[in-house]
Amino acid sequence: xxxxxxxxxxxxxxxxxxxxxxxxxxxxxxxxxxxxxxxxxxxxxxxxxxxxxxxxxxxxxxxxxxxxxxxxxxxxxxxxxxxxxxxxxxxxxxxxxxxxxxxxxxxxxxxxxxxxxxxxxxxxxxxxxxxxxxxxxxxxxxxxxxxxxxxxxxxxxxxxxxxxxxxxxxxxxxxxxxxxxxxxxxxxxxxxxxxxxxxxxxxxxxxxxxxxxxxxxxxxxxxxxxxxxxxxxxxxxxxxxxxxxxxxxxxxxxxxxxxxxxxxxxxxxxxxxxxxxxxxxxxxxxxxxxxxxxxxxxxxxxxxxxxxxxxxxxxxxxxxxxxxxxxxxxxxxxxxxxxxxxxxxxxxxxxxxxxxxxxxxxxxxxxxxxxxxxxxxxxxxxxxxxxxxxxxxxxxxxxxxxxxxxxxxxxxxxxxxxxxxxxxxxxxxxxxxxxxxxxxxxxxxxxxxxxxxxxxxxxxxxxxxxxxxxxxxxxxxxxxxxxxxxxxxxxxxxxxxxxxxxxxxxxxxxxxxxxxxxxxxxxxxxxxxxxxxxxxxxxxxxxxxxxxxxxxxxxxxxxxxxxxxxxxxxxxxxxxx
Amino acid sequence: xxxxxxxxxxxxxxxxxxxxxxxxxxxxxxxxxxxxxxxxxxxxxxxxxxxxxxxxxxxxxxxxxxxxxxxxxxxxxxxxxxxxxxxxxxxxxxxxxxxxxxxxxxxxxxxxxxxxxxxxxxxxxxxxxxxxxxxxxxxxxxxxxxxxxxxxxxxxxxxxxxxxxxxxxxxxxxxxxxxxxxxxxxxxxxxxxxxxxxxxxxxxxxxxxxxxxxxxxxxxxxxxxxxxxxxxxxxxxxxxxxxxxxxxxxxxxxxxxxxxxxxxxxxxxxxxxxxxxxxxxxxxxxxxxxxxxxxxxxxxxxxxxxxxxxxxxxxxxxxxxxxxxxxxxxxxxxxxxxxxxxxxxxxxxxxx
Numbered sequence: 011x012x013x014x015x016x017x018x019x020x021x022x023x024x025x026x027x028x029x030x031x032x033x034x035x036x037x038x039x040x041x042x043x044x045x046x047x048x049x050x051x052x053x054x055x056x057x058x059x060x061x062x063x064x065x066x067x068x069x070x071x072x073x074x075x076x077x078x079x080x081x082x083x084x085x086x087x088x089x090x091x092x093x094x095x096x097x098x099x100x101x102x103x104x105x106x107x108x109x110x111x112x113x114x115x116x117x118x119x120x121x122x123x124x125x126x127x128x129x130x131x132x133x134x135x136x137x138x139x140x141x142x143x144x145x146x147x148x149x150x151x152x153x154x155x156x157x158x159x160x161x162x163x164x165x166x167x168x169x170x171x172x173x174x175x176x177x178x179x180x181x182x183x184x185x186x187x188x189x190x191x192x193x194x195x196x197x198x199x200x201x202x203x204x205x206x207x208x209x210x211x212x213x214x215x216x217x218x219x220x221x222x223x224x225x226x227x228x229x230x231x232x233x234x235x236x237x238x239x240x241x242x243x244x245x246x247x248x249x250x251x252x253x254x255x256x257x258x259x260x261x262x263x264x265x266x267x268x269x270x271x272x273x274x275x276x277x278x279x280x281x282x283x284x285x286x287x288x289x290x291x292x293x294x295x296x297x298x299x300x301x302x303x304x305x306x307x308x309x310x311x312x313x314x315x316x317x318x319x320x321x322x323x324x325x326x327x328x329x330x331x332x333x334x335x336x337x338x339x340x341x342x343x344x345x346x347x348x349x350x351x352x353x354x355x356x357x358x359x360x361x362x363x364x365x366x367x368x369x370x371x372x373x374x375x376x377x378x379x380x381x382x383x384x385x386x387x388x389x390x391x392x393x394x395x396x397x398x399x400x401x402x403x404x405x406x407x408x409x410x411x412x413x414x415x416x417x418x419x420x421x422x423x424x425x426x427x428x429x430x431x432x433x434x435x436x437x438x439x440x441x442x443x444x445x446x447x448x449x450x451x452x453x454x455x456x457x458x459x460x461x462x463x464x465x466x467x468x469x470x471x472x473x474x475x476x477x478x479x480x481x482x483x484x485x486x487x488x489x490x491x492x493x494x495x496x497x498x499x500x501x502x503x504x505x506x507x508x509x510x511x512x513x514x515x516x517x518x519x520x521x522x523x524x525x526x527x528x529x530x531x532x533x534x535x536x537x538x539x540x541x542x543x544x545x546x547x548x549x550x551x552x553x554x555x556x557x558x559x560x561x562x563x564x565x566x567x568x569x570x571x572x573x574x575x576x577x578x579x580x581x582x583x584x585x586x587x
Numbered sequence: 588x589x590x591x592x593x594x595x596x597x598x599x600x601x602x603x604x605x606x607x608x609x610x611x612x613x614x615x616x617x618x619x620x621x622x623x624x625x626x627x628x629x630x631x632x633x634x635x636x637x638x639x640x641x642x643x644x645x646x647x648x649x650x651x652x653x654x655x656x657x658x659x660x661x662x663x664x665x666x667x668x669x670x671x672x673x674x675x676x677x678x679x680x681x682x683x684x685x686x687x688x689x690x691x692x693x694x695x696x697x698x699x700x701x702x703x704x705x706x707x708x709x710x711x712x713x714x715x716x717x718x719x720x721x722x723x724x725x726x727x728x729x730x731x732x733x734x735x736x737x738x739x740x741x742x743x744x745x746x747x748x749x750x751x752x753x754x755x756x757x758x759x760x761x762x763x764x765x766x767x768x769x770x771x772x773x774x775x776x777x778x779x780x781x782x783x784x785x786x787x788x789x790x791x792x793x794x795x796x797x798x799x800x801x802x803x804x805x806x807x808x809x810x811x812x813x814x815x816x817x818x819x820x821x822x823x824x825x826x827x828x829x830x831x832x833x834x835x836x837x838x839x840x841x842x843x844x845x846x847x848x849x850x851x852x853x854x855x856x857x858x859x860x861x862x863x864x865x866x867x868x869x870x871x872x873x874x875x876x877x878x879x880x881x882x883x884x885x886x887x888x889x890x891x892x893x894x895x896x897x898x899x900x901x902x903x904x905x906x907x908x909x910x911x912x913x914x915x916x917x918x919x920x921x922x923x924x925x926x927x928x929x930x931x932x933x934x935x936x937x938x939x
Contacts, residue, residue: 087853096852100875456837457837506859
């Protein structure tokens with residue numbers, strides 16, 4: 011448990027991906043089985059046990075501490091698991107002997123047994139509910155502060171150390187010097203503690219067989235279309251599709267050895283998300299793997315991403331949620347069918363197989379993503395600007411641009427060059443005023459590189475700026491240097507790593523911010539939250555008083571919201587800007 | 588006749604004052620006669636007419652403020668009674684930084700100990716704390732909450748060395764207070780067998796040289812040259828905390844920002860400072876040591892100067908000890924000072 015705790019501790023503070031990766035590889039290569047396997051399971055969210063509730067942990071600590079001191083401490087630290095980890099009394103009660111030497115552990119006490127990660131995981135999976143409090147308390151007694159913190163985060167299922175399942179698998183792949191996708195391919199046939207996987211990675215064993223009837227296959231990704239590509243690429247080689255503003259999914263169905271149908275839905279990164287979409291799982295009445303976009307379709311009309319978000323990340327998928335937010339898969343590729351791997355076929359051949367499958371299924375929940383006809387780049391540009399003009403109809407608002415795919419492209423995992431391109435519609439733009447600068451992390455730790463910006467609105471004392479977002483990319487290194495200098499030279503207030511800068515009608519820096527969409531938000535004072543905001547231009551020339559007003563954002567927001575009640579509002583049509 | 592404690596020591600705007608001896612202890616403004624517990628700038632200020640402190644503290648003040656920092660100075664021998672007016676005072680090691688001392692004041696059979704800042708954990712750079720039995724114990728409470736339990740410093744230094752081994756191309760920049768903490772970190776690194784040069788920010792140089800001249804072995808501690816920063820991948824560099832995220836740190840190769848402080852125990856604090864490798868190393872007593880020390884002095888009455896006064900006073904009361912907070916202002920400005928704690932999230936939501 012101590013090694014795992016030390017790993018989580020380091021990961022929680024480390025902002026860089028590559029450094030996280032190195033920490034993970036180091037841990038996996040120095041930790042024996044089965045502990046490292048359970049760590050991998052914890053990091054990929056694959057551990058099976060019922061999480062401990064905050065109330066249980068609170069109960070344990072309240073039995074052991076002064077309530078006044080606990081309350082003051084909790085207020086100070088702000089996180090229950092962390093407070094409990096720190097305040098948990100040592101073996102000598104609340105006062106350590108102060109003879110100057112290292113803290114005496116366990117004199118007059120039986121030696122405490124520090125649990126291994128394996129013990130913790132196996133006990134949680136098997137212990138009865140009534141045994142749990144005593145078990146947890148005994149572990150907390152034996153562990154140190156970092157160990158207790160890690161244990162509490164683990165058992166409450168709130169690791170939050172900034173490691174995705176993909177990153178953890180990538181670390182295993184690095185251990186074995188193979189591609190992360192090779193791990194993905196066999197992943198769903200494996201189970202914690204993954205001893206075969208590590209044996210393979212360390213060249214001590216064969217590649218584990220995947221006996222998974224419905225495995226995830228790494229998806230093929232696209233490159234953004236750059237200006238110079240238009241002269242290099244020949245429009246006639248490509249097929250056009252809409253780029254849907256939804257969630258990329260892979261739906262897989264197969265037969266287990268006992269003849270039972272196995273149906274699974276995977277996210278782009280290979281996470282099994284079947285449980286969130288039982289209504290879609292039900293529709294997978296075929297044998298094969300298809301690739302498409304998850305969308306909400308109401309009354310025959312694709313809803314915006316804002317609507318889709320209300321279906322995502324729900325703890326309980328209720329019948330009401332399913333009825334209010336009916337999910338559909340808009341499919342654009344097929345990887346396997348009836349035991350045959352189709353990925354080496356050309357896109358055009360796969361498309362025919364896909365069309366035949368969708369026709370056969372005849373289920374409104376699984377529909378083909380339409381082909382966008384074009385014969386020149388100009389045609390495609392016109393379609394991208396106004397999807398409605400080429401037949402997108404009521405779905406136009408859920409389209410965020412075009413995809414082009416070489417008709418002869420095989421289906422290759424990862425992001426191969428030269429086959430698939432995305433041409434996103436232009437982002438929304440708004441001129442906002444810089445209000446705060448915050449220091450960045452890692453290489454940027456000495457730079458004020460994260461900027462909070464605001465737009466004008468009417469306040470009680472006339473026009474005022476209200477923060478609408480925060481952006482930390484979109485600028486060059488040279489621009490970062492200038493922005494950093496600007497923040498340092500115009501600071502009016504400091505709050506830890508944050509500086510408030512000068513702003514007002516006649517002073518302040520205007521930032522042109524690009525973003526993909528807006529959502530209502532109760533967490534932000536302005537009531538709106540931006541999707542993927544970034545700085546598109548720094549308007550050194552523009553007076554702050556001429557920046558945009560909140561109404562500009564309200565308009566964009568209202569356009570997005572009309573889709574929720576399409577029948578009440580018939581004038582909701584209009585292309586994205 | 589036994590003196591009442593409040594006859595021996597009172598509070599004035601300048602700080603704690605002993606009317607029977609006409610002197611202040613660690614005054615925050617210039618006074619005629621000042622007794623100084625240790626060299627941190629919130630306790631040791633310049634401009635007093637006369638200063639009585641340990642030899643090391645007098646020298647540290649001269650390094651920081653210049654030779655003429657006080658009208659006259661006198662070095663207090665350790666563990667010896669000194670008669671001042673109607674009281675006897677005695678300086679005893681406090682274990683906080685080099686030269687730090689507690690000051691005991693005795694009159695009419697009553698003894699009050701002003702402990703200044705102190706710690707009980709071992710520190711290779713200064714004399715260890717010695718318990719002075721007393722009637723009234725005056726303590727700080729910088730880390731006066733039971734969530735503050737400082738870990739073994741060896742494990743913290745090992746974290747740093749492990750990181751240097753894992754990321755040998757990155758510069759490890761350790762923020763540490765210039766007096767005491769910086770030298771302790773270096774000494775701890777040496778104890779763990781680290782024998783490569785430890786690079787210093789210019790602001791650390793004079794005090795580090797002073798520690799060495801006092802016989803604290805710190806090994807090779809070159810100052811970081813203006814042009815060599817880019818080539819210090821894999822090196823350990825010690826700088827004042829304020830330089831950690833300053834322009835100064837920019838030219839080091841892919842720096843890992845480390846911070847040696849008791850505050851690093853609380854994650855939100857470390858994150859707020861953008862620290863990537865927090866090292867929980869403190870020159871103050873943690874909760875257990877605050878409570879344990881109070882009991883060991885045998886004092887029936889406890890006065891709490893600064894920090895988390897309410898929690899420590901509450902604890903004293905649960906132990907049947909008389910306790911009161913002094914709510915003293917002006918302390919905690921250096922060393923592990925309480926800094927304005929504004930979590931960014933909270934601020935963002937209430938920002939104008």
